[in-house]
Each structure stands twice: as C-alpha cells, then as structure tokens.
Amino acid sequence: MLVHICCSVDSHFFLQRLREEFPQERLVGFFYDPNIHPYSEYRLRLLDVQRSCRKLGVELIEGPYDFEAWLDAVRGLEAEPEKGARCGVCFERRFAVSAKKAREIGESRMTSTLLTSPKKSIAQLKDAGERIAAKEGVSFVTVDYRSGGGTQRQQEEAKRAKLYRQDYCGCLYALTQQRQQQKIPADELFSPLDGRLLPGSIEERLALYEERIALEEAGRDYTIVRQKFLNHRLKLGWVRHKKETLASYILPYSTMKRRYTKGRVQMEYDGLYWFNREEIRFLTLERYNERSGCGYGTLRELIASPPPFETDLKVRESCGMGLWDLSPLIVLERVPEGTLEILIESENYRDVREKLVVL
Structure with a gap:
C-alpha cells in the first residue's frame, strides 16, 4: 500500500496503526507536498519524515516539489478558509500524483496520513481520494484513527518520539490567514538575503533538527525545550x-x-x-x-x-x-x-x- 505522507506528527502514529490493521501489507511512504511553503519548511518536514520512516523501517519516496504548479491549481481560491474549496483542490492534486506513483511502483491501494489530521475533514478526504484514485485504477483506503482517543494518543506518540510539531498546515494562504487572526507577523515568510539565522525562524529550527539527528547518530542524549521570548x-x-x-x-x-x-x-x-x-x-x-x-x-x-x-x-x-x-x-x-x-x-x-x- 502506498501511503501519502504529509508530516511526521501524522505519519508516525498512522503508519504504526496501519501495520496493526494491515499486517500483511508492504507499506511505502510517499512524501508529496508541494503546498508546503516556504521551501525551508518543506525541507524541515521532509527531514523529520525521513527520520520517522527510518525508525519505523518504512521505505520512503520523495515526490517533486512542484510549488508553481500547485499555485496555478489553487489560483482564485486564495481567500478560502481551512477545509474549504482550496483544500479540496489541494487534496485532489496530491492524491492524483500519489495514485500515479502507486500504479508506477505496482501498488493497487493507497491511503493518506491526512486522514489522521484533526484539522482535515475525513469526508472531504474520502471523497477526493476515492474519486481520484479510481481514475488510475487504484483503490483508496479510508481509515479513522482519530476517534476513541486516537488523536490524544497521536499527540502523545509525537511527544515521545520527539517529532517536529509544526503550527500551521503548510499552505501559504492558510498561514497568512492564521497569522492575521493571531495578529502577529508571518515570520515564516521572512528570509534575509544575507542568509543569517534569525531567532525563531524556520532556518534556525532546520539547523536544530539537523543537529538533533547528528546527536542521535553519535548516541548522545538530548531534549528539546521551548522558550518564550x-x-x-x-x-x-x-x-x-x-x-x-x-x-x-x-x-x-x-x-x-x-x-x-x-x-x-x-x-x-x-x-x-x-x-x-x-x-x-x-x-x-x-x-x-x-x-x-x-x-x-x-x-x-x-x-x-x-x-x-x-x-x-x-x-x-x-x-x-x-x-x-x-x-x-x-x-x-x-x-x-x-x-x-x-x-x-x-x-x-x-x-x-x-x-x-x-x-
């Protein structure tokens, strides 16, 4: 089964549950998320997904980062709210590429870790997944790992595994709306030309999580703490x-x-x-x-x-x-x-x- 992966917080728990429910399936992760912006945030999420898949022993394939094509696909829907029409188009695009990849590597079934994200509509994902996958002759597997305390266990697992827990879905437009509601600048979009690491920036976090992996490879113990400033x-x-x-x-x-x-x-x-x-x-x-x-x-x-x-x-x-x-x-x-x-x-x-x- 090909598993479209959006982020490690969703995938780490989701992949473990899939193994329990489908023990005979070979699971292949597919990280295809051209909606994630900026590119440094994309790299950070991919880095953590790679770490998660290594720990779980799951093969991972990285899809193309065709951000410009994604922008064209959602053009005119920039002001749509979370779970609105823009999300529907975004799901369809990512599922279409995922379904093609599933067929390309000989998998007849696919699913997505988006199903376990508490901010996404399972019904919307199920509709898009089944409709798009069918066009490629692939079946879409809909599972619900949120109910029965699943979301709480997912968060506990993310904390235990020291996963990178992002605070926005990844989309440029959702990020802008979220920061406007919070009345703080979208500093994720600040990227100095001189390349200096700014405090609290994505680039600073990326350097931190790269150092984290180096510590793990060296067998060093560590913890990640949060600081208000x-x-x-x-x-x-x-x-x-x-x-x-x-x-x-x-x-x-x-x-x-x-x-x-x-x-x-x-x-x-x-x-x-x-x-x-x-x-x-x-x-x-x-x-x-x-x-x-x-x-x-x-x-x-x-x-x-x-x-x-x-x-x-x-x-x-x-x-x-x-x-x-x-x-x-x-x-x-x-x-x-x-x-x-x-x-x-x-x-x-x-x-x-x-x-x-x-x-």
Missing part, C-alpha cells in the same frame, strides 16, 4: 543625508515609535553618536569592529555577510543597551554633520523558539 524582524530601513542614501547597518531590536524621523547628532560620547530624535545612536564601522571582535573592511561587507545574531546583541549590550532597550543602533562608515533622515520599519512580538539541550 521577544522576537524582532526588520522589514525596511535606510539613512539619508542631503537626499543621498547612505550605506547603513541597522542592528536587531532597533525600534522607532514612528517609521520616519529626521534630525541631527547632538553629541558624541565613548564612541557613540547620539541623535536628537527617537533615542537613536550611531556607531562607525571601526567602532563596530572593536565592539564585535570582527574585522569588516567596508560596511557593504557587513551588510552582505553579517555576524551571528547573538554578536549584534553583544554589541548592543556593550553600548549600554540591555535586554529591554529597543533604541535604534545604526552603523555608518562615518557619521556626517547636518540633518539626517532615518526610516526604520520593524516589528517586535511575543514568540516561542525551540532549544536543543544536550544531556
């Missing part, structure tokens, strides 16, 4: 002098009451230039290198390849800006005289991140 994302920022945009590097947690201000430097003390608006402070690149221990030759080098996020927090601290200080701190090649215009658009919000603790 104040997160920050810089959306846009610049500094202008005499209508010319200056190369500038805005450190994390730089926050202004209004997104735009203008004024002038009123004093210089201990290597810091103090602005007369919004508690803004400036550092020259030379002073930044001294405080960070870095050796950037130009500001453009710093912008293109900044140090780890934690280094900038240490620079802020060295400037007398502690954990609760949200004053803007900006690095310039040199701090010019006269009027400066500054724009900073950023968000601070409560968030939760995972931390790996080696025991």
